[in-house]
């Protein structure tokens with residue numbers, strides 16, 4: 001170094017380092033300026049130059065590397081205020097809690113385009129944004145909402161009482177929860193603060209955006225989800241960070257949006273599994289929202305008609321055996337005269353048996369008659385079946401061949417539209433063979449039923465009725481979902497067949513009958529959350545019916561089942577979520593499952609099931625003493641995942657359970673480096689990937 005040079009400052013920078021380098025903290029660099037934590041920089045990493053975030057120096061590491069070995073920060077992305085301390089704290093917490101690298105977490109939650117830009121490009125973006133903002137100054141005159149119902153007024157009073165404590169707004173579909181979000185937002189906006197509203201799915205954002213925009217015409221509203229172009233996403237993010245956006249609407253990734261003046265966080269449909277990221281850093285946006293609220297002293301409002309049992313338990317008073325962490329606010333009644341539809345549990349064991357050798361009809365006679373009546377009256381029906389395609393499998397009755405996927409341990413689904421066999425796990429698709437590939441028999445037949453077949457069968461059984469369908473196949477093309485929904489709204493469809501996709505959030509005015517055709521599978525699923533999910537889905541589906549007071553008098557929700565006395569259906573009859581939850585919680589408590597225990601899943605993938613299991617076994621053995629020392633940490637033997645092979649990769653998992661969350665966290669933090677080292681050793685035997693899933697949603 002030349003003597004006249006000003007002294008260089010040592011700065012910590014987090015960059016996205018791959019997992020195999022461990023759970024690294026910030027790396028040390030040198031810079032001519034002292035940089036505030038949260039500043040974005042470009043730094044050399046190996047032979048590349050990458051974007052990083054300035055972080056407070058790791059005191060221990062700083063002493064380790066002498067200055068002579070440090071490289072210099074290449075560029076500072078100027079003009080952008082540093083990311084706030086609360087953002088860093090949230091990212092740091094998430095990385096620690098979900099066992100990921102700090103840099104991976106920090107860079108993952110930034111808009112992807114941010115990572116590509118250099119300072120010049122940056123400046124240009126900022127200039128363009130400021131120009132657009134100057135042209136559209138926004139005004140602050142917001143019209144008033146509808147007069148509150150008595151129930152809504154009481155709920156708002158309760159929320160005001162709760163202060164900064166997280167609240168669970170437990171309200172039936174159509175009880176006016178969204179109106180409550182808007183009222184709360186109104187106050188926060190009036191106080192000059194920003195609102196973050198999260199929804200589970202991209203499909204639901206346009207609807208909500210329209211409603212929010214209508215209510216707050218003078219406000220700047222931005223949305224944030226993976227469906228935006230990179231430029232749009234960066235723009236929304238910048239608007240939020242710079243404090244220009246008043247309201248941010250987004251999916252799970254928006255929980256990490258830096259806000260200059262946070263005032264409220266809303267998580268709508270908080271029970272929805274989409275809030276949990278299913279790969280990479282498997283975070284729960286709902287749980288992080290609660291953490292963030294506490295961190296920033298901002299109220300968090302979780303809303304649902306069927307809360308997750310975790311949130312329900314958290315909102316249950318201690319005196320009732322709950323955790324008493326959240327304030328529970330109930331809104332049981334729907335707005336106006338719209339009652340929930342009457343539930344009809346149809347006992348399939350009593351239905352007339354089909355002639356020998358014939359498959360039973362898709363819908364029992366009674367149900368078909370009820371739908372037919374509605375068609376005649378000009379009302380609509382919604383028939384739910386949670387399985388896409390025509391038939392889940394093709395079968396040769398001569399030799400027993402079935403349409404398995406060569407790459408997965410799963411059947412390929414028959415899609416009649418394009419006569420294809422498609423694997424829903426790896427996507428492998430072929431045309432349907434003319435004859436059995438094994439024995440040449442020409443008579444290979446579909447077994448079972450998906451939405452495509454149900455649509456066909458209903459059209460046959462209800463001559464003259466217009467039958468439509470909404471599922472992921474129909475809506476693959478952009479705009480297709482909107483078009484199909486519009487035709488339902490316009491009354492061009494009498495009977496709509498759909499997967500769970502249609503049960504969520506869409507407001508169908510003229511539907512007076514909802515039927516679940518095959519809901520029993522959830523009763524016997526290996527996943528302990530299957531019943532909870534099914535109950536939520538059926539409640540949500542029921543909520544699609546009778547929203548229009550004119551027709552709600554005779555609305556019905558039909559459930560076809562072989563197990564009519566099952567607690568799930570018995571509680572559904574009276575929409576008794578609390579009863580259902582109480583029964584489930586009792587089971588969970590006895591079994592030592594969440595919310596009475598914390599879980600983590602150690603998952604691994606590799607070339608053979610043996611290699612994967614051997615790794616998991618070694619991984620568990622290595623931490624057994626640790627589990628014993630900490631006490632209360634139970635390690636379960638590795639098992640193949642429910643679909644054990646996908647795209648020629650074998651998968652297995654081992655469950656780790658502990659009654660106390662902090663103890664499990666301590667355990668995972670200490671176990672992680674050992675698992676990492678072992679995974680490197682087992683790479684040669686064919687272990688490709690491994691990961692810890694904290695608070696796993698699918699078992």
Ligand code: ADP
Nearest residue numbers: 146147148149172173174175176177178179335
């Ligand atoms: P949720 O979000 O609980 O499903 P919404 O907020 O969508 O319920 O309300 C259901 C319907 O009732 C909507 O059409 C909404 O515009 C209407 N609504 C809500 N609150 C009121 C109110 N206080 N007065 C009149 N209509 C209302």
Ligand code: ZN
Nearest residue numbers: 396399436439
């Ligand atoms: Zn055959």
Ligand code: ZN
Nearest residue numbers: 405408423426
């Ligand atoms: Zn496959």
